[in-house]
Amino acid sequence: MSLLSVRDLVVKFAMRHQTLTALDQISFELAQGERLGIVGESGAGKSITGFAILNLLSQPGFIAGGKIMFDGKDMASLSAEEMRLIRGDRIAMIFQDPMVTLNPVLTIGEQMVETLQAHRKISRRDAEKIAIVKLREVYIPAPEERLSQYPHELSGGMRQRIIIAIALLLDPQLIIADEPTTALDVTIQADIMELLLELCTNNKVSLILITHDLGVVSQMTERTLVMYAGKIIESGKTREIVNDPQHPYTQGLINALPQQTVPGQQLKQIPGNMPGLGSLPSGCAFHPRCDFATDVCKKTAPEFVSFADVKVACHEVARLHQTKEAEAKDG
């Protein structure tokens, strides 16, 4: 049985004049210990997916449909208190910018102890002991001294390590990491990712890694979802998606990686920007930026279909597969 199962999740934003659909029919499964990457540009709905799982959408967002099952429990049926007990305990979250995630007026020790005490009956002294053990696990030097320090006394990389340590405090089953290294120096990014990977594999924790960086996803995860304008457009094994991307958007993302370009040449960008939620194009939302777009793409939205190991939502991919199958039959 999968640890987390998201079925047809729809998230909407009630704006003054209209209701915008931020997530449209998102479905995926996550097994215990599995690492899943969610990739896409800014505004694709990656972070919203993460927050929707914890029911922490900020106003005016709300879950408008679908079902989220975690560890056999339907999240929608839980009371506020039951939901609170899952947050931070069974599902931990790592935020994007460590500079603003920790409360500036509370000590590191305070922010670690309170997390333990919110979920366990534990004395302050015992909680501090656990905190020190976890800080050591994330390679924080002199962890005893950190407890009495305030966030502003530590560097960004250190703070993100501490946030990872807080995530590990209660041995969660799932960690949702929302762009955990975007706000950090490039030199520290690799360290943090390595640490996260090491801790997840050692402790058999499932991971949802939200990022715009396919390079990171290929190193960190086993399966990948590619999102565009609130929809999943491609999903499958990370290796397959990185080596043989099907959807033109995924192909574009991979071609845009600096590693894919000969030094001296311009990086290959995907032309245009992702549309805003209020001005989604008809048919396939990607068609204005797609090299392969046909009239069908402008009129109808493609269905999300399985082809061998991957699922793709693209008319062109579907057509190619049909011709291949026809040729195979003929041949």
Added chain:
Amino acid sequence: MFAYLVKRIFQAAAVMFVISIISFAIQDNLGDPLRELVGQSVSEETRNELREEMGLNDSFIVQYTRFAKKALHGDLGTSYFFKEPALTVILKKLPATLELVLGASIIIIGLSIPLGVYTAIKPNAFVSKAIMSLSIIGISIPVFLTAILMIYFFAVELRLLPSFGRGDVVHVFGYWKTNFATWDGLKHIFMPSVALASIMLPLFIRLIRSEMMETLQSDYVRYAWAKGLKAKRIWFLHALKNTMLPVITVGGVQIGTMVAYTILTETVFQWPGMGFMFLEAVNRVDTPLIVAYLIIVGFIFVVTNTLVDLLYGLVNPTVKLARMGA
């Protein structure tokens, strides 16, 4: 820490210097003190002699230097009317005023924090909307009108509360007599405190509400929810502590302002404090007392602001580093 303290004390001294010059300069524009001091029968020659004797004919700089020298030794001149050192006159009235400010501060702190927090957490609740509407009304009505309306309802119509004076006071030490020791004293201080608080309270409710709403949107509050903390801890520790940082700064300035506002409240309630005394002094052209009052009020302003800055450093951990570096 020490360097910061020294710096603050120097700043305070500079501010006091400017305040003293301005207060002293005012006295030339208040009319002739001789008119009040002596009867009509005194001739112009005697008047001139008296002026010369009192140093009123000297140049401004000479007069100010003389005044400043004495002031540094704690002598702010002698009140023409009371024939007593101006400082003593004010110190006798000061406790009544400070108690009034204290009463108003208790009301403001006690109500603005819970109401501000509540309206921030539940912005759409009916109670919140009612509080916000009332606060607009509270800001708009001037203190003297609030005071008169209260006297009409609670003293004249309902006969629940006394309308003037301090009532039963208990001697504490020196000139300090307190209203907070007897039931009658509390009844007397209640209405003036409410009237004095009536302008600041809505201001603080709105300030705390808007700061709190902003804090509730911050990443660290969202993170606190994601950690599964209880709502009470998130609201009253994580959010409120950050909310109070700017509020403390504004609050410090407002305490000084309230001391000035007491002039109105004390006049309406015949409260024997230094605000009431100041208005009388103006009527009597008692210039030394007027100047002394302005300097004392300025001094209270400077002291409260300095204390608030120090307090801010205690609450906000990020200030400590800056202080050590200073």
